[in-house]
Amino acid sequence: MTSTPVARPDEVRRYNRASLLRLLHLDGPSTRAELASELGLNRSTIKALVDGLAESGVVAERVPRPGRQAGRPSLLVLPQPEAAVVLAVDIQVEHVALALIGLGGEILGRNSWKLHSRTRAPGEVLTRIVDATAPLAADLGVRPVACGVSVPGVVRRLDGHVHEAPNLRWSDVALGQRLAAALEIRVVVGNDAELGALAEHLRGTAKGVDDVVFVSADVGVGGGVIAQGTALRGTTGYVGELGHMAVRPQGRDCYCGSRGCWETEVGEAAFCRALGLPEDSPRGAVVVELRKLANDPAAARRRLGDLAEWLTIGLVNVVNLLGPELVVLGDLFTGLPDAVLHDVTDSLRHRSMVSRAMGGVRVERSTLGRDAKLLGAAEVAFEEIMDTV
């Protein structure tokens, strides 16, 4: 609330320009008429904005590919990927992926490497990120203007301080500050599940859905929540740790200091136990075993029944607490055979009173695959720069 609640014309123009760019960035090529209708702006305002953006090379206008419409086609306005490039980094327990992503969300180039105990120290990871970025950017002839990083841990959003990332064995790492100093660009660090949820909401299965929970199993289990269209975040930006719901009080001790956490019952180690693999099996082995069960519902239910029950119990809690319209399952959960996923969904709908009230919550697999967190990291970086492109 200010003493001048009326925006100045240049503020209005900047606001409209950023809104138009965000729309093109997220929804892709559009005609001027579509932009006008979507933004509620008149055509002359749209013309002025598009002309300005085209002049500075941020968008281009092209004849659409044949087949889109007959007669004289409307020009499409396209975001130009190179006009604004961000660096997205996804630090996982067993590997790091990074990508340069252009306006519009196109991955222009990428790199990744495995992590193991020797190379997992924060300093090592940081150096390698910086070293990998320069040649990739040079090859592509672009220069990232901001960076988003996904970390599997408890992150303070304000400054990208990683408080605890237990599966990485990191604690109190000033990741945001150190990376910003090394890269000399703005850096935003987020919790991996939060960024996964954001990506699903903006570009994936949950596009257009305002109340979504994204739950994914990697080594750990994490969850991100979009409530009323906005990422849910606690005090000082700490995001929730869904994987550390205590679902089984008599269960295994968890490194987090609690016991019987959801993560211990449905994380990668639990998948290994269910599939008869050693607990530290490589991801690939787990995926192969899951695939074998895809066409054998009886065996799938026998092997994965317990894990499915714990998954259901956790989901009942999540749905009863948050009342989402849609639950998106990511990472290892996407490998659950159809029969098992069907049982989980069915049981969740029966046992959650909030789901019953809503007429049934939807449960779907992530369609972004392992790129969800990387794309989410890109989006928080884009958010930082959209006003200044």
Place this chain on the structure above:
Amino acid sequence: MTSTPVARPDEVRRYNRASLLRLLHLDGPSTRAELASELGLNRSTIKALVDGLAESGVVAERVPRPGRQAGRPSLLVLPQPEAAVVLAVDIQVEHVALALIGLGGEILGRNSWKLHSRTRAPGEVLTRIVDATAPLAADLGVRPVACGVSVPGVVRRLDGHVHEAPNLRWSDVALGQRLAAALEIRVVVGNDAELGALAEHLRGTAKGVDDVVFVSADVGVGGGVIAQGTALRGTTGYVGELGHMAVRPQGRDCYCGSRGCWETEVGEAAFCRALGLPEDSPRGAVVVELRKLANDPAAARRRLGDLAEWLTIGLVNVVNLLGPELVVLGDLFTGLPDAVLHDVTDSLRHRSMVSRAMGGVRVERSTLGRDAKLLGAAEVAFEEIMDTV
């Protein structure tokens, strides 16, 4: 987003007027200078607004009571309770309370009655609410202009449809519509824990705190969440059912269709079991037993240790999911002896990784007592009318 993002002068005036009224309503009597500074408006704008409101009798200006300051005192602007009166109704499992509440939050008059199985049918409750309101309003010489209702169940906010209120044995009751038709005023129906959280946030222990979870034990256990200053609500307005987190998978069956729900371990029946009372003991008996333990920490821990452990497990989940700064405990939980509450807080801080990251979550007792939900119901009614007072 619209084609005219610039507010018209009359819109600006109405917006400022409502902001000023909301401030007086929630923060109480203030000087013009305080209002100007709080709202970021200049003194001539404040003067015009206050003069207009005084003319229509919505506020009055008075010399403050002596002692507030020396010299020539600034006049205080006071909201006039009778200028806008709402009806607040708190339907609990064992009783109904209603009150007429004036601008500024003062309870002008109230009434309440016990509910038992014969009088708990929706039609009975509705009729009694309507019958009790008219004479109360007549006695006070006021007329409510909107109504807020708190219900212990799953409520669709849009139209006040009560989907399930299991402890009342209600299902699919068009409470909002029926009450609005009978009272001929606007009616807003909310989940009791959501409204309790709102009241704590606006007028209670959590005033000024933006990330709060309110958890209370009556017959059922409910929880409301304020995230980033706003009440958290799921799809189509259904609010979460925190009491139906499954904390004890091998525990008792719950009427909700799940098992080992938090409510079964820390609700009123669990208090009765812990205190050696029959499960259907009246509330008063429970409170008396709790009071006896207040000065005997050893006995308190012996009797309530298990209940405290389940309370802690649920709170660890809630804090790990939502990362609140403050947890406010309401209703029966406020009767927990200091020693027990201390143990719960301590254990929560150790076992929740999100609490550790934040440097410790605070846990406090509600200060609004049994009026929390009633006051919350009043606030949702006031929200409806603040623009038009």
